[in-house]
Structures are given as C-alpha cells and as structure tokens.
Amino acid sequence: MTTLLTADDLRQSLAEDARTGLSASPKWLPPKYFYDERGSELFEEITRLPEYYPTRTERALLTERAQEIADASDAEVLLELGSGSSEKTRLLLDALDRTGRLTTYVPVDVSASALTQAMDALAEERPGLVLEGVVADFDRHLGQLPTPGRRMIALLGSTLGNYDRPGRARFLGSVAAAMRPGEGLLLGLDLVKDPGQLVAAYDDAAGVTAEFNLNALRVLNRSLGADFDPDGFRHLARWNAEEERIEMRLVAQDPARVELSELDLVIEFDKGEELLTELSCKFRRDSVAGELEAAGFRDLRWWTDPDEAYALVLAKR
C-alpha cells in the first residue's frame, strides 16, 4: 500500500478547511471528513435504507452493463477513486477479468483502514489480481497515482455530486490531465428527479442520515479538540431547485458558542443558524456531456435504468 496522505496530513487539511469554513458566512464544512470509522459505518447503513435508491440502482445497472463497460474501456487496470468497501467494484473486476486484459486493481481512498480491509478481502478472493492500494486525497494527488497499464478510472456512487459546477470543472480537468489518451473515466451519477423522492433519500425515516450528518461534529470534536454539542443541532436536507442539488445542513437549535481548542478558534452560532455540510448535485445527460467535453473527454457512452433515476457514463481521454 502506498501512502500519499498520512493521518496527520488529513488532520492538517481538516484543520485548514474547518478554520476557513467555520469562519465564513454562511458557515460550511467539506463532506470528505464525514468518513471516519463511525461515519463510514453510517454511510454503509444509508446505502441499505429503503429511501436511498442510488446504491442499489447503481448496483443493478452495473450488474447489467459491466461487461459492455469493460469491453468498451479496453482497460488493464481498474483505478477506483473513493473505493471505500470496494463492494460494487467486484462486478467491474469480474467483467474486466473476462476481457482477459485485467492485471491490477488500484483502490484509492482517504481512509487507510477502509483500504486495508477491502484489500485483505480481495487478496483472498482473487489471488491472481495485483492490488496497489493508495491512501490519497483525490483533490490533491491525482497526478501521483500509479499507471501500471491502461486504466479505467472509476468514480462511483455519484461522488462527483459533492462538487459544485466550478469544483467539477477543476476536478474533471485534473483527472483529464492525469490520464493518457485512450484511458477511460467511468462515473456513476444520480439524476434529477422528483424532489420528494430526493429529499426522502437524504432525510430518511429511521434518522440514519441525520446521525451521519451530526457525526461531522463528532469528527471535529475528536480531531480538533472542539466542544460541539451534537444534541444542539438538527439535520436538514433541502432541495435547491435552482442549482438542482440536495443541500445538507446542520441547524443550531439555540445560540451556541463552540471552542476548537487545537485551532485556537471560537465560533458562535445564532439560534437557527445553518452550517452547510454537503452538496449532492443531481445530473442531466446534456449538461454532463457538456462538462465532460469541456474537460477534454470524448466518446461518451451513457447507460441508465428504465426509470432514469441513475446513470453510468464512460468517457475516453
């Protein structure tokens, strides 16, 4: 396993982002710090909720289309950004295996523990597969990722939706810059649909998403010596129709004063003040095609389920 991002680097970038975001108005935090051990568990739980259709829709699509995707990609290497538990990856690995060209799987994640777990399981299941895990932050290390053959780079789970439009242009531009001609980018994307269904997916009846959102405060408490009282905040998921995205926030139930001892920072919340913790942008075929082409991708292929809830897109560099 290669480490481009140590636990200390991650803490350092959390410190910088928390200082910037919590001092801003309105206040915000980037979602990548949700995924500590508890956060990753809660996210896995979210993917099994009845309201949260993206994971199971993506899995069904992959089950049906993995072979077409693998054939079209012509890849020798699957590099997966934000691989997490590498659960859906197996469908792609099986299909790539059947092309006879697959040699290597490169899972990339900010969580060393998630990577180790996923790689241990895969090593056992697939003795012939070379595993080159990389602990990295794909906002920083795209240019340093391994190229042990022609790659298909996968970003599944609609993770691209965490970026706003300018963020996506920057991200897709860096991905394109890190790729060789003929390599493929596979994106899983959640599509624009009925707002009621979208809000339900981010505000489930069992309250798991609320716990996931509030866990961000626990991460700050532990990593930065903060003293947030999670009980003093409420989970909010709102559909922003203009920007076509779900916005997750935490709302202060009362005025609050929070000390972040390791940042030497005190922040104040008014009653009702909101902290933006996550954007989850939803996509349309035409705008995705435009954004990919603008970033330097070509030969787009698009697969969707019968309800057009979710899409897989393969683009070539």
Ligand code: AVJ
């Ligand atoms: C992993 C970022 C794609 O936006 O749907 C799920 C995270 N947040 N429920 C998403 C998430 C709340 C998820 N992504």
